[in-house]
Amino acid sequence: MVKIGVGDLKARPGGEIEFKSQEKWTFLSTVSGNIPIVAPVRVTGRVTNTGKILLVQGQAATTLELTCDRCLEKYRYPVVAPLEEEYAGTTAGQDANGEKWDKVEVRPLEGDFIDLKPAVEEALILALPMKWLCRENCRGLCPHCGQNLNESQCRCDARPVDPRLAVLGELLHKKEGEN
Numbered sequence: 001m002v003k004i005g006v007g008d009l010k011a012r013p014g015g016e017i018e019f020k021s022q023e024k025w026t027f028l029s030t031v032s033g034n035i036p037i038v039a040p041v042r043v044t045g046r047v048t049n050t051g052k053i054l055l056v057q058g059q060a061a062t063t064l065e066l067t068c069d070r071c072l073e074k075y076r077y078p079v080v081a082p083l084e085e086e087y088a089g090t091t092a093g094q095d096a097n098g099e100k101w102d103k104v105e106v107r108p109l110e111g112d113f114i115d116l117k118p119a120v121e122e123a124l125i126l127a128l129p130m131k132w133l134c135r136e137n138c139r140g141l142c143p144h145c146g147q148n149l150n151e152s153q154c155r156c157d158a159r160p161v162d163p164r165l166a167v168l169g170e171l172l173h174k175k176e177g178e179n
């Protein structure tokens, strides 16, 4: 658990504290499954008591193991995710007139602690790439034989994909033969 003690800070409007933590998580849980985490999760930043809320600003960094969309090989993906979160106790989330602020999502404090884990998990998920590629020019798998074309070329290139192309291929061969 990435927990930060903020008991003192809560009583010091304008005050701030720095934090730094490193811990081992085995996976990142997402809607589409668990992603293995293959390096410690390092979280650094500071908490500022703004007078209304506790503002956390920092970053989370680790390395994930993703699976390439094209060749299905696993690869390591280093990720650095910015953190900016607001925390408040049960009475906060309201200003002096008792009016609720609804423009920001304020996370709850756990007594005198901030549990950063949910925020870190969300930040890492947001930092995931749209396309998972082991390398930008990944050549993927051969649709015929399944050979990983990054590793070696297969012999399927000689085999036509489309019957219409096959006919065309034959015509070209004939032409070559005529010359």
Ligand SMILES: [Zn+2]
Residues within 6 Å of the ligand: 068, 069, 070, 071, 072, 073, 133, 134, 135, 138, 139, 140
């Ligand atoms: Zn790949």
Ligand SMILES: [Zn+2]
Residues within 6 Å of the ligand: 142, 143, 144, 145, 146, 147, 154, 155, 156, 157
């Ligand atoms: Zn092939």
